[in-house]
Amino acid sequence: MIIEPGDPVRSPDPGGSPDPVQSPPAVRAEGLTVVRGPRTVLRGLDFAVPRGQITGLLGPSGCGKSTLMRSTVGTQAKVAGTLEVLGRPAGDAALRSRIGYVTQAPSVFDDLTVRQNLDYFAAILDPGRAASERRHANVTQAIADVDLTSHADALAGNLSGGQRSRVSLAVALLGTPELLVLDEPTVGLDPVLRRDLWNLFHTIAAERNATLLVSSHVMDEAERCHRLLLMREGEILADDTPDALRERTDTDTVEAAFLHLVDEAVAAASRPTTGNPSTTGPQPTTRDAAHPDSENTDSPSGDDPRKEPLR
Ligand SMILES: Nc1ncnc2c1ncn2[C@@H]1O[C@H](COP(=O)(O)OP(=O)(O)OP(=O)(O)O)[C@@H](O)[C@H]1O
Numbered sequence: 001m002i003i004e005p006g007d008p009v010r011s012p013d014p015g016g017s018p019d020p021v022q023s024p025p026a027v028r029a030e031g032l033t034v035v036r037g038p039r040t041v042l043r044g045l046d047f048a049v050p051r052g053q054i055t056g057l058l059g060p061s062g063c064g065k066s067t068l069m070r071s072t073v074g075t076q077a078k079v080a081g082t083l084e085v086l087g088r089p090a091g092d093a094a095l096r097s098r099i100g101y102v103t104q105a106p107s108v109f110d111d112l113t114v115r116q117n118l119d120y121f122a123a124i125l126d127p128g129r130a131a132s133e134r135r136h137a138n139v140t141q142a143i144a145d146v147d148l149t150s151h152a153d154a155l156a157g158n159l160s161g162g163q164r165s166r167v168s169l170a171v172a173l174l175g176t177p178e179l180l181v182l183d184e185p186t187v188g189l190d191p192v193l194r195r196d197l198w199n200l201f202h203t204i205a206a207e208r209n210a211t212l213l214v215s216s217h218v219m220d221e222a223e224r225c226h227r228l229l230l231m232r233e234g235e236i237l238a239d240d241t242p243d244a245l246r247e248r249t250d251t252d253t254v255e256a257a258f259l260h261l262v263d264e265a266v267a268a269a270s271r272p273t274t275g276n277p278s279t280t281g282p283q284p285t286t287r288d289a290a291h292p293d294s295e296n297t298d299s300p301s302g303d304d305p306r307k308e309p310l311r
Pocket residue numbers: 036037038039041059060061062063064065066067068217295
């Protein structure tokens with residue numbers, strides 16, 4: 001599918017998506033806590049990502065968006081609490097072909113063309129000579145989806161940053177994953193490309209009934225999501241629709257709603273408390289099974305996030 005630059009932005013249509021009450025969530029977290037190096041970067045998060053919708057993960061740089069995504073796809077070490085993805089524990093080997101993940105840094109081979117990059121990953125996903133026609137069709141489709149057909153034979157190393165990001169996205173689209181986890185996919189893109197990519201995200205959610213978890217720190221992109229997880233300092237400030245957030249905070253934009261919620265959180269943290277919050281919050285109960293990333297070796301003990309005030 002090629003998205004024409006003149007296409008109007010499709011507004012989110014929560015009514016056209018599956019009823020989140022009926023479908024089990026694509027991602028469910030309870031008391032999700034992650035330690036990286038000396039810091040507790042996710043602090044007992046509870047949230048659910050409904051299936052077939054676009055959930056935006058928004059918050060300032062360093063608040064933990066990438067860490068939450070890495071935990072979801074099973075590449076983050078030291079994950080405590082419950083984290084279920086498509087009904088299985090995050091990191092379960094059976095999830096590998098069901099999730100597409102695009103990291104912030106494009107993961108492409110510079111010395112291969114766009115098509116060769118896609119061919120390589122397609123051969124891993126769908127190996128064997130018997131599948132070669134299907135692979136060719138899937139690769140051609142994925143290249144068209146990200147609007148790179150005219151660059152299919154260009155070396156990835158000769159592409160612009162935005163084009164390389166789209167090659168990464170095309171790789172993630174191979175195999176039609178049920179869950180797409182996209183870490184800041186629109187960074188560095190011009191407004192036309194950003195709009196086209198958001199149109200593509202809506203098409204993927206609507207036509208494939210896929211779930212998209214998309215991070216951004218550009219608040220205007222929040223308006224294009226069905227639901228939002230607003231994060232700050234490793235905590236979730238809000239888990240709601242853009243409309244409900246604006247209404248609840250009596251603001252006109254998601255950005256204003258976010259700032260309102262930050263002010264509320266700061267005010268709440270500065271009020272004297274009567275009980276000990278460290279004994280009342282959710283306690284991590286389980287540990288993720290698969291953690292290929294071994295970056296962190298520090299013990300989380302003695303670093304209880306519930307004892308730290310919001311900054
Ligand atoms: N490899 C690492 N080792 C130790 N700490 C890390 C590592 N990577 C990130 N962190 C810390 O984890 C915290 C959350 O980082 P994360 O990358 O998840 O944030 P983010 O919200 O995605 O930021 P950005 O929008 O800038 O990408 C930050 O305080 C960061 O310093």
